[in-house]
Amino acid sequence: MGDLLILSNKSSGEDWATTLPLDSLTTFEKVERYGKAKANNKVVVEYLAELLDRDEFALGMVNPLIEKIYLRMDKCASWLTFREYTEHKKVTLRQANFCSKHLLCQACAIRRGAQILQSYMPKIEHVMQSEKLTPWLITFTVKNGECLGERFKHLECSMKSILANRKNVLAGSYGYAPTELSKVSGGVFAFEVPKSKDGEEWHPHLHMLALCTTKPEVGHVDPKTGKGFGLRKEWFDITGDSFQVDVRRQEGQEVINMACEVMKYAVKFSQQEPADTWKAFQTLNRKRLLRSFGCLYGVQVPDSMLDAPLSGPYIDRMFTYVGGGHYSAVSVCDMRDHYEAATS
Numbered sequence: 221m222g223d224l225l226i227l228s229n230k231s232s233g234e235d236w237a238t239t240l241p242l243d244s245l246t247t248f249e250k251v252e253r254y255g256k257a258k259a260n261n262k263v264v265v266e267y268l269a270e271l272l273d274r275d276e277f278a279l280g281m282v283n284p285l286i287e288k289i290y291l292r293m294d295k296c297a298s299w300l301t302f303r304e305y306t307e308h309k310k311v312t313l314r315q316a317n318f319c320s321k322h323l324l325c326q327a328c329a330i331r332r333g334a335q336i337l338q339s340y341m342p343k344i345e346h347v348m349q350s351e352k353l354t355p356w357l358i359t360f361t362v363k364n365g366e367c368l369g370e371r372f373k374h375l376e377c378s379m380k381s382i383l384a385n386r387k388n389v390l391a392g393s394y395g396y397a398p399t400e401l402s403k404v405s406g407g408v409f410a411f412e413v414p415k416s417k418d419g420e421e422w423h424p425h426l427h428m429l430a431l432c433t434t435k436p437e438v439g440h441v442d443p444k445t446g447k448g449f450g451l452r453k454e455w456f457d458i459t460g461d462s463f464q465v466d467v468r469r470q471e472g473q474e475v476i477n478m479a480c481e482v483m484k485y486a487v488k489f490s491q492q493e494p495a496d497t498w499k500a501f502q503t504l505n506r507k508r509l510l511r512s513f514g515c516l517y518g519v520q521v522p523d524s525m526l527d528a529p530l531s532g533p534y535i536d537r538m539f540t541y542v543g544g545g546h547y548s549a550v551s552v553c554d555m556r557d558h559y560e561a562a563t564s
């Protein structure tokens with residue numbers, strides 16, 4: 221499994237995209253996608269340069285870490301080496317210089333999403349088959365607000381509460397109200413922190429891939445009286461300000477495509493101002509934006525940003541970024557004959 225293909229969604233743009241893993245992408249298709257991501261990286265880099273140019277930086281009032289991040293992001297993905305395994309017919313990313321700031325940098329966000337998907341899919345497919353579970357996508361939202369930190373904490377704490385209730389109900393503990401989440405054997409969920417449509421407020425929410433014994437009932441609630449049933453009622457009781465819960469699955473949708481929807485970017489790079497991307501990074505850096513529970517708990521995501529090597533003859537192609545969202549091929553190293561000579 222390699223990089224992620226970003227499919228544009230006409231109604232909401234590139235970053236609200238569904239990400240699909242495609243082994244069949246050619247080297248040049250992959251390079252094209254990194255070109256678009258690198259162009260977006262440059263928008264944020266230019267914003268950081270503006271911050272560094274401001275007078276207050278000379279007076280020491282801006283965190284000097286900005287300069288460090290600026291330098292790393294500026295160099296990020298400036299060169300890439302892809303390895304084409306001719307027998308496997310697979311292209312892997314063999315070497316690159318990444319900044320690893322996946323909340324700021326779209327190139328790193330692509331890589332991070334691919335790593336997460338690659339790590340989770342074997343476990344997801346295994347437990348679905350062995351425990352006869354059905355996947356559903358569940359979205360939990362809290363009311364928009366101006367303070368991202370406060371809204372994120374509200375969403376995070378509310379999620380912890382509903383999951384703690386599930387755990388207690390499943391454990392048979394006394395005094396806990398039944399929950400629709402007891403139908404979920406395990407799940408993986410990711411926080412997303414876009415701005416609202418008018419760009420005035422933050423719209424934090426989370427998407428969960430839930431592996432279920434039966435479909436959780438979304439239900440409804442009357443926010444005036446608090447009366448209702450199902451997940452919307454449970455969520456309203458916990459959050460006090462939101463009953464926005466959605467449970468869905470498209471007809472015939474493969475579980476890997478559902479996982480891609482969960483594991484896409486946490487921020488919408490191309491749809492928000494770089495100042496907002498920077499704000500989200502400052503608020504959420506070092507927070508765990510992807511979490512799991514139940515039968516999906518404990519999956520390890522490797523730190524390496526590169527693909528694992530395969531065996532067999534290969535061709536290495538190196539590219540450097542030349543600006544404007546484009547890379548240029550700078551070297552080709554055909555090792556097919558060397559490999560065959562060494563193994564014959």
Ligand SMILES: [Zn+2]
Pocket residue numbers: 261293296297318319320321325326327328
């Ligand atoms: Zn990067």
